[in-house]
Amino acid sequence: MLCLSALVAGVEGASAQDTTASGDQTTLIAKGRYLATAADCAACHTAPHGGQPFAGGYGIQSPLGTIFSTNITPSTKDGIGAYSEADFARAVRDGVAKDGTHLYPAMPYTAYAKLTDEDIAALYAYFMHEVKPVDQVSSKTELPFPFSIRASMAVWNLLFLDTDRYQPDASKSAEWNRGAYLAEALEHCSTCHTPRNLFMAETGSKALGGGSLGSWYAPNITSDKIEGIGGWSDDELTQYLKTGHVAGKAQAAGPMAEAIENSLQHLNDDDIGAMVTYLKDIKPVSSGEAKARFDFGQPSEQAEATLRGLPGQAPEQNGFAIFSGTCAACHQVEGQGNKAYPSLFHNTATGGDRPDNLISTIVYGLHRTVGDQTAFMPGFGTDIAYPTDRLSDKDIADVSNYVLAQYGNPALKVTEADVLRIRQGGDKPLIVKLAPFAAPAMTAVVVIVLGLIVWLVMRRRPKAALN
Ligand code: HEC
Numbered sequence: 001m002l003c004l005s006a007l008v009a010g011v012e013g014a015s016a017q018d019t020t021a022s023g024d025q026t027t028l029i030a031k032g033r034y035l036a037t038a039a040d041c042a043a044c045h046t047a048p049h050g051g052q053p054f055a056g057g058y059g060i061q062s063p064l065g066t067i068f069s070t071n072i073t074p075s076t077k078d079g080i081g082a083y084s085e086a087d088f089a090r091a092v093r094d095g096v097a098k099d100g101t102h103l104y105p106a107m108p109y110t111a112y113a114k115l116t117d118e119d120i121a122a123l124y125a126y127f128m129h130e131v132k133p134v135d136q137v138s139s140k141t142e143l144p145f146p147f148s149i150r151a152s153m154a155v156w157n158l159l160f161l162d163t164d165r166y167q168p169d170a171s172k173s174a175e176w177n178r179g180a181y182l183a184e185a186l187e188h189c190s191t192c193h194t195p196r197n198l199f200m201a202e203t204g205s206k207a208l209g210g211g212s213l214g215s216w217y218a219p220n221i222t223s224d225k226i227e228g229i230g231g232w233s234d235d236e237l238t239q240y241l242k243t244g245h246v247a248g249k250a251q252a253a254g255p256m257a258e259a260i261e262n263s264l265q266h267l268n269d270d271d272i273g274a275m276v277t278y279l280k281d282i283k284p285v286s287s288g289e290a291k292a293r294f295d296f297g298q299p300s301e302q303a304e305a306t307l308r309g310l311p312g313q314a315p316e317q318n319g320f321a322i323f324s325g326t327c328a329a330c331h332q333v334e335g336q337g338n339k340a341y342p343s344l345f346h347n348t349a350t351g352g353d354r355p356d357n358l359i360s361t362i363v364y365g366l367h368r369t370v371g372d373q374t375a376f377m378p379g380f381g382t383d384i385a386y387p388t389d390r391l392s393d394k395d396i397a398d399v400s401n402y403v404l405a406q407y408g409n410p411a412l413k414v415t416e417a418d419v420l421r422i423r424q425g426g427d428k429p430l431i432v433k434l435a436p437f438a439a440p441a442m443t444a445v446v447v448i449v450l451g452l453i454v455w456l457v458m459r460r461r462p463k464a465a466l467n
């Protein structure tokens, strides 16, 4: 049996000389700071564009509606200043706040449930002693009925929450276990990369097999050689996790760019290495595809031909016009890219079995800062940044089809409806589609129950009258 403390060893800032009480406390806080980065608490609890650290108020777009993160600074007025370590542990691992209200799983307690007691203690020390208290009330979450009934989360937890702490696998190395602990408990990779069932709980049998986040799609990252990351070298995977860019393979946009920016780039090399070891060894998930998504396409000669005025298909003509006017300046005429901009072939966003990330990148763009380097592509689907460059849904569908036909998986086709769906946040899960019917259904139940009560009372009354 591996010792759990082996998993949490090797934290930066820890020093063997720190034997005094205050030294221990400093070490514990430093460890907590590293763990809070690995668990990416700031991603959700700090509002973007200059929000105060950990003061909450960031609206997370969920299929159920907007869920606001709370203030987790040690403010006794508006934050968690009055939380004991046990209260903190209960909120982070069990999803229940100090006052007993259930949290929505937008707070990834389903993953944090695996955190060890030692790590909870370090996180608590960090939040109580280093994070600056901020007196600021965060916006209130108001989901539509029936999701507004937080107590229903108790039933959901009973059905889907695995309350076990991380159990080291004694048949694997300490490095593997550290990687598993980081990926499963802290970094919560599965909350994005694992598909969800009808009730939006992760499907354990397909762990890390690929999941939809609405507009973006978090691909299969199991060890499968074709559909997962089994075909990536250890170095490529390490480089991706640290920088979000592997030439001739993949770039990180959207939520993955955020995970790298806020969390992964700050992890030490041993921890990244441990995660790579773990990912390369997990159970492959496959749906039987023949070609890896990074393997599609090549430089296009047809682009040259079209450029010289040779006839093409009608939608491709508009697609090509947009490509050459809007994309080629950076990705080059034959889609081959250059040192600063990636090629559009051998690019996981244009290969594979779905165009979601291609469409989302065109609609929302890409922004990722790692160290002092920023990768930036403007979004063409929103009118915030570049109003004059805004492309219509039809334009985005046409340029997507042009890119897929020339450089990616030509079997994929994008319609205007697909672009609209992505722009509106993607497909809604069934549970959300059914929600509008929940209110009438509940009303019907209430009416029937009321009817029964009235009927029972009416039946009794004559008797009572007779007595
Ligand atoms: C993916 C987004 C996300 C991440 C990452 C995240 N949280 Fe949360 N957290 C939330 C949301 C959203 C809520 C509020 C949920 C609700 O209202 O039901 C919340 C609530 C909480 C609460 C309850 C606070 C209260 O008011 O009672 C605590 C404590 C907390 N988070 C701590 C943490 C810590 C510590 C981390 C990192 C280890 C973390 N969270 C990471 C989204 C997140």
Ligand code: HEC
Binding pocket: 183, 187, 188, 189, 190, 191, 192, 193, 213, 216, 217, 218, 219, 221, 229, 240, 241, 249, 250, 251, 252, 253, 254, 255, 256, 257, 259, 275, 279, 293, 348, 349, 357
């Ligand atoms: C907040 C959601 C989220 C989290 C958390 C997350 N990912 Fe991702 N990941 C994504 C999305 C979305 C993409 C697709 C990005 C793109 O193509 O631009 C992605 C892409 C990837 C890729 C590249 C796959 C490819 O074929 O291009 C790898 C590898 C990866 N993630 C590994 C991880 C690991 C390991 C973790 C945990 C340490 C993790 N991710 C956590 C959402 C997430």
Ligand code: HEC
Binding pocket: 244, 245, 250, 251, 252, 253, 323, 326, 327, 328, 329, 330, 331, 340, 341, 342, 344, 347, 348, 349, 350, 357, 358, 361, 362, 366, 368, 375, 376, 377, 378, 380, 399, 403
């Ligand atoms: C101003 C330069 C610029 C323009 C214009 C531009 N891009 Fe990009 N594109 C980038 C950069 C930078 C990246 C990311 C590089 C990185 O992450 O290392 C990128 C990445 C991508 C990706 C990969 C995204 C992913 O998730 O893996 C695709 C696909 C893409 N661009 C398509 C397009 C299309 C189609 C157009 C035209 C509608 C376009 N780009 C216009 C600079 C640009």
